Amino acid sequence: MKTDLDHLPERKKRDLARIVEILFAEFEDATALSTQKWKKQGRILKVILYGSYARGDWVADPVGGYYSDYDILVVVNDDRLTDPVDYWYKAEDHFLREYGITKRLSAPVGLIVHSLGDVNFQLSRGRPFFIDIVRDGIVLYEFGTQSFDPPKPLSPVVAREEAQGYFDTWFASAAGFLKSAAFAISEGLNNHAAFFLHQATEHFYHAVLHTLTLYSPKSHKINFLRDKAEDIARELIPVWPRDEKLARRCFELLQQAYVNARYSPHYKITEAELAWLVARIELLQAAVKAVAERHLSGDPISA
Numbered sequence: 237m238k239t240d241l242d243h244l245p246e247r248k249k250r251d252l253a254r255i256v257e258i259l260f261a262e263f264e265d266a267t268a269l270s271t272q273k274w275k276k277q278g279r280i281l282k283v284i285l286y287g288s289y290a291r292g293d294w295v296a297d298p299v300g301g302y303y304s305d306y307d308i309l310v311v312v313n314d315d316r317l318t319d320p321v322d323y324w325y326k327a328e329d330h331f332l333r334e335y336g337i338t339k340r341l342s343a344p345v346g347l348i349v350h351s352l353g354d355v356n357f358q359l360s361r362g363r364p365f366f367i368d369i370v371r372d373g374i375v376l377y378e379f380g381t382q383s384f385d386p387p388k389p390l391s392p393v394v395a396r397e398e399a400q401g402y403f404d405t406w407f408a409s410a411a412g413f414l415k416s417a418a419f420a421i422s423e424g425l426n427n428h429a430a431f432f433l434h435q436a437t438e439h440f441y442h443a444v445l446h447t448l449t450l451y452s453p454k455s456h457k458i459n460f461l462r463d464k465a466e467d468i469a470r471e472l473i474p475v476w477p478r479d480e481k482l483a484r485r486c487f488e489l490l491q492q493a494y495v496n497a498r499y500s501p502h503y504k505i506t507e508a509e510l511a512w513l514v515a516r517i518e519l520l521q522a523a524v525k526a527v528a529e530r531h532l533s534g535d536p537i538s539a
Contacts, residue, residue, distance in 0.1 A: 259327055414432070
């Protein structure tokens with residue numbers, strides 16, 4: 237894999253060094269008091285930059301408010317160490333503070349964590365997402381000499397069949413949640429509607445990610461899924477305006493809806509805010525459909 241960061245400005249190189257520093261500090265803190273042998277022997281094996289900053293086509297648009305994420309894959313030596321709550325939520329919170337509050341980072345951080353065994357399994361199954369990381373990713377840290385197994389790309393026919401299956405499943409599910417939201421709105425059940433709209437958004441993003449890469453992170457965080465989808469399908473970016481106060485408020489309400497709309501007595505969302513969200517999610521639905529259908533009808537998925 238590549239190790240060269242010469243295509244990046246010095247500020248970006250400093251950001252990446254800071255990201256690696258935070259990852260190790262928070263991981264060590266999460267495992268410091270471990271008594272179980274497997275946990276005490278837990279290690280970060282690799283930290284890899286992938287996506288737009290690795291490719292060199294990142295976007296920084298202060299006028300429109302869109303900034304590409306630093307896409308980071310952490311590879312650990314045990315599947316149990318990939319649990320986001322037990323080991324990585326403090327690192328993610330730290331990244332949010334460094335970007336949103338202290339401004340020590342110039343772009344958001346999107347983090348995924350897999351074990352070495354799982355990455356090799358994904359490569360053996362021909363997952364284009366992981367094949368692209370091995371091909372285009374840049375190693376920021378590496379422990380020892382354990383390398384990834386050679387990938388085994390899928391045949392074009394199998395790749396397209398899998399992509400079609402993913403699209404059919406996730407897109408139909410998302411459309412169903414959108415219909416449920418419309419019914420909840422008609423009944424005045426605003427919080428129910430907000431939760432259904434969150435699920436519709438989440439599933440539309442899973443649809444496009446699975447269709448284009450045969451992989452989607454196991455996450456309910458729609459801002460995270462949005463960033464991943466927009467990185468591989470830039471035509472999705474205009475769906476969510478970043479430079480309008482109402483747009484930012486509504487998207488934040490949508491993000492909160494997964495938990496708060498169901499459990500918090502303080503969560504409130506208005507009919508006007510719901511109407512705005514419905515209009516944007518319908519745009520997302522159309523954009524995802526167009527992206528997926530173009531992909532499925534064109535060249536097959538390739539490594």
